[in-house]
Amino acid sequence: MLSRATRAIGTRSPLPILQGVLIEVTGKTMRVTGTDLEVTIRTDLEVEVLEEGTTVIPARLASEAVRKLPPGAVVLQAADGEVEITGGGPQFRFRELPADDFPKIAEPDLTGAVEVDGNAFASALSQVAVAASNDDARPILTGVFFESEGGSLRMVATDSYRLAVRDLPSMEAELSGLVPVRALRELKRTVGASTLRVAIGAREATFASDRGTLTARLIEGTFPNYRQLIPESYPNRVTLDRDALLDAVDRASLVAEDHIPVRLMLQEGGVELSVIRQDVGGETEHVPADYAGQEMTIAFNSRYLNDGLSVVDGDEVVLDLMDPLKPGVLRGTGSDDFLYLLMPVRL
Amino acid sequence: MERFAEHIAHVDMDAFFVEVERRRDPALRGVPVAVGGTGTRGVVASASYEARRHGVHSAMPMAHARRQCPALRVVPPDPRAYGAASEAVFEIIRSFTPRVEPLSVDEAFLDIGGLRLHHDSPRGFADALRAAIRGGTGLPSSVGIATVKLLAKMASGDAKPDGVLVVPAGTERAYLAPKPVRALWGVGEATHARLEQLGVATIGDLASIPEATLCRRLGPSLGSHLAALSRAVDPRPVEGGDVVKSISVEQTYERDLEGRAAMERELLRMADRLAARLRRAGFAARGVTLKVRFADFSTITRSHTGRAPLDTAHDLYAAALALLDRAAVGERPVRLLGLGGDNLDDAAAPRQLDLASGGWDELEGAVEEVRLRFGDRAVARARLVEPPATPPEPGSGTPDTGRQAP
Numbered sequence: 001m002l003s004r005a006t007r008a009i010g011t012r013s014p015l016p017i018l019q020g021v022l023i024e025v026t027g028k029t030m031r032v033t034g035t036d037l038e039v040t041i042r043t044d045l046e047v048e049v050l051e052e053g054t055t056v057i058p059a060r061l062a063s064e065a066v067r068k069l070p071p072g073a074v075v076l077q078a079a080d081g082e083v084e085i086t087g088g089g090p091q092f093r094f095r096e097l098p099a100d101d102f103p104k105i106a107e108p109d110l111t112g113a114v115e116v117d118g119n120a121f122a123s124a125l126s127q128v129a130v131a132a133s134n135d136d137a138r139p140i141l142t143g144v145f146f147e148s149e150g151g152s153l154r155m156v157a158t159d160s161y162r163l164a165v166r167d168l169p170s171m172e173a174e175l176s177g178l179v180p181v182r183a184l185r186e187l188k189r190t191v192g193a194s195t196l197r198v199a200i201g202a203r204e205a206t207f208a209s210d211r212g213t214l215t216a217r218l219i220e221g222t223f224p225n226y227r228q229l230i231p232e233s234y235p236n237r238v239t240l241d242r243d244a245l246l247d248a249v250d251r252a253s254l255v256a257e258d259h260i261p262v263r264l265m266l267q268e269g270g271v272e273l274s275v276i277r278q279d280v281g282g283e284t285e286h287v288p289a290d291y292a293g294q295e296m297t298i299a300f301n302s303r304y305l306n307d308g309l310s311v312v313d314g315d316e317v318v319l320d321l322m323d324p325l326k327p328g329v330l331r332g333t334g335s336d337d338f339l340y341l342l343m344p345v346r347l
Numbered sequence: 348m349e350r351f352a353e354h355i356a357h358v359d360m361d362a363f364f365v366e367v368e369r370r371r372d373p374a375l376r377g378v379p380v381a382v383g384g385t386g387t388r389g390v391v392a393s394a395s396y397e398a399r400r401h402g403v404h405s406a407m408p409m410a411h412a413r414r415q416c417p418a419l420r421v422v423p424p425d426p427r428a429y430g431a432a433s434e435a436v437f438e439i440i441r442s443f444t445p446r447v448e449p450l451s452v453d454e455a456f457l458d459i460g461g462l463r464l465h466h467d468s469p470r471g472f473a474d475a476l477r478a479a480i481r482g483g484t485g486l487p488s489s490v491g492i493a494t495v496k497l498l499a500k501m502a503s504g505d506a507k508p509d510g511v512l513v514v515p516a517g518t519e520r521a522y523l524a525p526k527p528v529r530a531l532w533g534v535g536e537a538t539h540a541r542l543e544q545l546g547v548a549t550i551g552d553l554a555s556i557p558e559a560t561l562c563r564r565l566g567p568s569l570g571s572h573l574a575a576l577s578r579a580v581d582p583r584p585v586e587g588g589d590v591v592k593s594i595s596v597e598q599t600y601e602r603d604l605e606g607r608a609a610m611e612r613e614l615l616r617m618a619d620r621l622a623a624r625l626r627r628a629g630f631a632a633r634g635v636t637l638k639v640r641f642a643d644f645s646t647i648t649r650s651h652t653g654r655a656p657l658d659t660a661h662d663l664y665a666a667a668l669a670l671l672d673r674a675a676v677g678e679r680p681v682r683l684l685g686l687g688g689d690n691l692d693d694a695a696a697p698r699q700l701d702l703a704s705g706g707w708d709e710l711e712g713a714v715e716e717v718r719l720r721f722g723d724r725a726v727a728r729a730r731l732v733e734p735p736a737t738p739p740e741p742g743s744g745t746p747d748t749g750r751q752a753p
Binding site: 224231327 | 473651653654655666670673697698699700701702703
């Protein structure tokens with residue numbers, strides 16, 4: 001529980017107090033809050049309360065300490081500016097941080113929250129999160145865009161080199177906003193549960209379960225108009241076994257590392273996959289496939305291709321192409337709920 | 348791939364300053380000409396081959412030269428014209444290979460080992476290069492090619508004027524042997540005198556003396572140096588002297604820029620200029636740096652290195668705006684803006700395409716062609732047609748090597 005709240009804490013926070021977690025004990029509950037001001041994680045636990053109180057303790061140290069204690073009950077006790085953590089013999093003492101300095105954070109706002117299947121939500125998120133950017137230079141691209149498409153939920157992410165779009169037809173929800181992918185990546189390990197309540201307000205998104213709440217400040221700005229990037233039709237379609245292509249890309253990546261494109265030569269009967277690296281060598285192989293279209297060679301970054309293949313639904317995938325300079329679209333055969341569009345590498 | 352054995356070329360322009368003068372004044376052709384100071388203390392900077400036949404050579408006092416050759420036409424030097432001609436020559440040289448080590452305004456070493464695909468022989472390369480220089484600038488040049496720098500330079504001297512000499516691999520010592528020892532680098536007055544005492548007149552004589560003996564007589568450093576050179580051993584590689592690491596443009600404004608709109612307009616203009624420079628140099632930048640100097644002279648820079656190389660104004664402008672946001676300039680008055688590209692990739696290298704920039708590539712390529720033919724002002728963005736805060740200074744861009752990018 002401590003470690004869950006700790007996941008909200010940034011590694012390079014400018015404020016020392018943000019290296020701490022706030023512990024509030026009232027009634028029968030202990031609440032632990034960690035925040036970096038952008039993302040706040042709160043977890044609640046029913047405890048045997050000996051005395052009510054509030055303290056802030058160094059997050060990482062305390063959560064590591066609790067982890068290293070022998071199994072069994074843990075006692076937390078604050079006195080004289082120190083917090084004592086004991087259990088099964090060992091006794092840790094940590095200097096308290098000034099509780100008054102801990103930022104005042106509004107209660108999570110679950111107005112208009114919708115209840116969703118937590119597992120389906122998490123797996124959909126993991127499909128689009130691969131396409132989000134980790135580059136803070138363009139904040140807009142570091143989020144997952146939630147919107148309503150035909151009354152049901154849609155998630156979209158792009159780092160401008162690829163685009164992932166996931167529809168959740170089973171989740172009827174009018175949610176809209178750009179949520180930092182950093183926060184969403186913590187969702188499963190912190191408040192993930194089989195039932196999740198999700199609310200996206202004007203400034204914040206809140207995710208709640210019986211394990212606690214995660215609140216993330218929305219990214220400001222307009223998400224790119226991704227719809228216009230998805231081609232209407234494709235003259236060339238290749239259908240192949242997902243794992244066969246994934247294995248082939250994996251082998252090619254050994255040579256390609258991260259910067260040499262993997263070439264796909266599409267022809268009747270299959271795909272000749274190859275990678276050539278001037279100073280090292282190369283790899284080539286044949287992947288059987290159904291191909292309807294003209295012969296062509298298109299190249300992709302091996303990691304982007306691998307990311308897409310790893311998250312696409314189904315054992316058989318379809319790659320739709322126009323020409324070597326236009327985006328390719330990857331989908332599971334017979335599945336319209338997820339698409340992964342990736343830009344090629346110009347040779 | 349197999350390389351040419353004779354992989355070092357030395358390119359030397361023939362009577363460079365004189366030929367530049369002849370290009371604009373045909374009356375100077377075929378007569379003895381010297382470029383140099385015309386005053387009483389002037390010296391010869393460059394002499395035509397006709398003048399050299401009368402004993403006129405560079406560094407000679409002009410008065411002396413006139414006595415040697417009364418018909419001598421003396422032309423005062425025009426450094427600006429020579430600089431421009433030099434740039435044009437180097438641009439042509441670099442279109443053959445980036446492995447260029449300039450020695451001065453009119454000579455350079457080139458590593459041509461990897462050009463086997465493009466030329467069937469070193470001589471074929473030399474002919475093509477000289478023809479290109481002649482065709483592009485109207486100037487004559489000579490080329491020497493050998494396995495090492497020392498011989499390549501000697502060979503270009505022997506090839507002059509307007510010729511080519513290739514010293515085939517395996518014949519280096521035979522080529523060197525009859526030459527006087529004075530031709531070797533490192534043999535000045537004093538050393539020459541000591542070598543004469545040893546009975547050494549030619550490089551062949553020098554090569555026949557054991558290295559140990561030379562080291563004893565001349566000292567270990569000079570001894571082994573000369574022993575190696577006399578045996579045609581010269582391991583110095585061609586130093587790609589001015590590998591361009593970054594290309595940038597900047598502009599100081601006569602009146603400080605105020606407000607976001609003015610900054611954006613100027614950044615668009617700079618992105619346009621930077622893109623043109625990158626394209627002409629054959630580069631695309633993965634790194635972009637924004638420099639902002641405020642009215643109080645405090646300066647900040649913000650950089651970003653991405654995955655995709657950029658060379659369109661559209662992309663560079665987007666990158667510049669993102670950096671401007673990070674710089675949080677606010678409403679502070681700005682006296683200078685700079686925009687630079689670094690982490691330069693070969694523009695022809697495989698390139699990860701970007702969802703957002705589709706189409707800009709081709710558009711800007713077309714604009715660039717128009718500009719090359721009709722000048723930089725032939726095409727401009729609609730947003731930039733209103734007059735700039737201050738007129739752009741020509742050539743205010745600065746590759747960090749101090750040399751104009753090719």
